[in-house]
Amino acid sequence: MEPLANDRLAFQAGTFQEEASVQPRRRKAVKELDQDTADAFVRRLCNLLDTADFFGRHASLSPQEKITKLFLASAEDKDKSEFNCAVSPKVRQQVPVLFQAIAGVMEEKSGTMVQSTAEINEEGFGRGLLYTGRVILVLKSLRAGAPFPFTSEEKTIRYGVECIEEGLAFLEKYNEMSAFHGLLSLEG
Template sequence: MEETLNAQHEAEQRLLQLFYHSLCGLIDAWDGLGRAAKLQPMEKIERLLLFSSEEKQALSRDCRPSPKLRRQVEHVFQAMAVALETETGFLVQSMVEMNEEGFGRAIVCSGRLILVSTTLRAGLRFPFTSRMKLDRFVLSGMQEALVWQSRFKDVAACGE
């Protein structure tokens, strides 16, 4: 039983490493001026992507999603897609659509198979203020995506 728990923990850590590696790559690509080039990967994520308590409270006063919130949502789902593509070898894409009030949908798909689908409701679930919350969200989404992808490989492979 302990071996099973260790294997599961190692698999989760591998998925999170893939995700954070992808996320840092996306942040670097977005940061055209190289302001975060000297930062360590986790420091880069905490400074440029995660929200402070004060930033989160400021969001609750205004119904409109900030550019940082939009960027956080887009980067999280794009990094999930890249990590899943690396893990499975299948082409994986993400799409995020959010209106002016923060409502919308985020989808990660492979072929004709939707792996992750999240409804965005005025920023609920977002913004992430800690890595722990981000880890839980990403792990649950990626683990569910891997189950769907392994169950319906033929549908996920369509278009390749």
């Protein structure tokens, strides 16, 4: 063989050995949830579900059963949402209720009035917005309905707690900055 061909084979053999020694990607470490926040979120979500249960048909259910029966989407609803990016009615119901529950917990924890606005159209595009006064605390864009529909309680709670922590962290940072610099220096 020619020297160039031998070098090419040696190079290729070396790359195969290097590829074999590469470690597989690790998933991001799953952050431990604050149990108090998770409990407050479940309580607030169940309160909102009870509000929509006009005749009290589901009043005797445990919080987990209420969330499963009244809030979570079934596999059939998830399939409807994935077909042509159209969202099911269950998903259109989940979005505002979830953001209202998040806003309620943020109010409890911060002592300031937090409002929520959530909308999603038939194609799955929309947004969830949590704000206090003129300050936007959390803004989540929904594209093709993602991360909705929630089909497991664990994912719902994780998403809610992460939004709560994000909003409270931003509110705390905003309060520190506005206390030091004043409100007028933060405006665009």
